[in-house]
Amino acid sequence: xxxxxxxxxxxxxxxxxxxxxxxxxxxxxxxxxxxxxxxxxxxxxxxxxxxxxxxxxxxxxxxxxxxxxxxxxxxxxxxxxxxxxxxxxxxxxxxxxxxxxxxxxxxxxxxxxxxxxxxxxxxxxxxxxxxxxxxxxxxxxxxxxxxxxxxxxxxxxxxxxxxxxxxxxxxxxxxxxx
Numbered sequence: 001x002x003x004x005x006x007x008x009x010x011x012x013x014x015x016x017x018x019x020x021x022x023x024x025x026x027x028x029x030x031x032x033x034x035x036x037x038x039x040x041x042x043x044x045x046x047x048x049x050x051x052x053x054x055x056x057x058x059x060x061x062x063x064x065x066x067x068x069x070x071x072x073x074x075x076x077x078x079x080x081x082x083x084x085x086x087x088x089x090x091x092x093x094x095x096x097x098x099x100x101x102x103x104x105x106x107x108x109x110x111x112x113x114x115x116x117x118x119x120x121x122x123x124x125x126x127x128x129x130x131x132x133x134x135x136x137x138x139x140x141x142x143x144x145x146x147x148x149x150x151x152x153x154x155x156x157x158x159x160x161x162x163x164x165x166x167x168x169x170x171x172x173x174x175x176x177x178x
Contacts, residue, residue: 060100071116078118085117089129 045053064084073079084099086092091113094102099110117125134141137151139159145152 056101063100067111068116074116074118074121076118076121078121081119082116083119083122084111084114085122085125086113087115088113 068082068084074082084096086096093110093113096114099107102110134145134147136147136149137155139155141147142152142156
């Protein structure tokens with residue numbers, strides 16, 4: 001095979017100039033280099049790729065900030081740490097982070113379902129949206145709510161008995177000794 005083995009770089013299908021067979025020249029000529037920040041054995045990002053990644057992040061951040069500025073401060077009056085929140089999470093077609101790189105029409109449809117909230121207000125709203133009130137007579141209330149009323153104790157007893165039956169430890173209902 002001779003000198004032809006040096007014509008192709010192992011990491012790239014791009015042809016390398018004949019005579020550029022040493023490792024330093026071939027890596028510099030073709031693309032990714034191994035840098036100090038790269039994990040062992042993995043190429044680091046080329047400067048060109050890093051430039052595009054930074055450009056894309058800035059472009060998305062600018063789009064997001066323009067929309068937030070246009071839709072005002074949070075209802076509480078705060079202008080710090082503003083976030084985009086879906087008003088009704090059930091109507092959400094995509095995550096907020098995916099909105100900014102979409103076409104204007106798609107972005108407008110999704111952003112019509114959103115509002116601007118500061119972080120504390122966003123956390124309160126999300127908690128209210130996700131919070132399910134606890135009910136007596138459930139294992140959840142017994143374990144997490146630390147309730148020991150008769151209904152919750154009975155629910156926990158039934159749950160534990162069913163676990164024992166399913167595991168084969170207990171067969172049938174317990175008999176009371178007379």
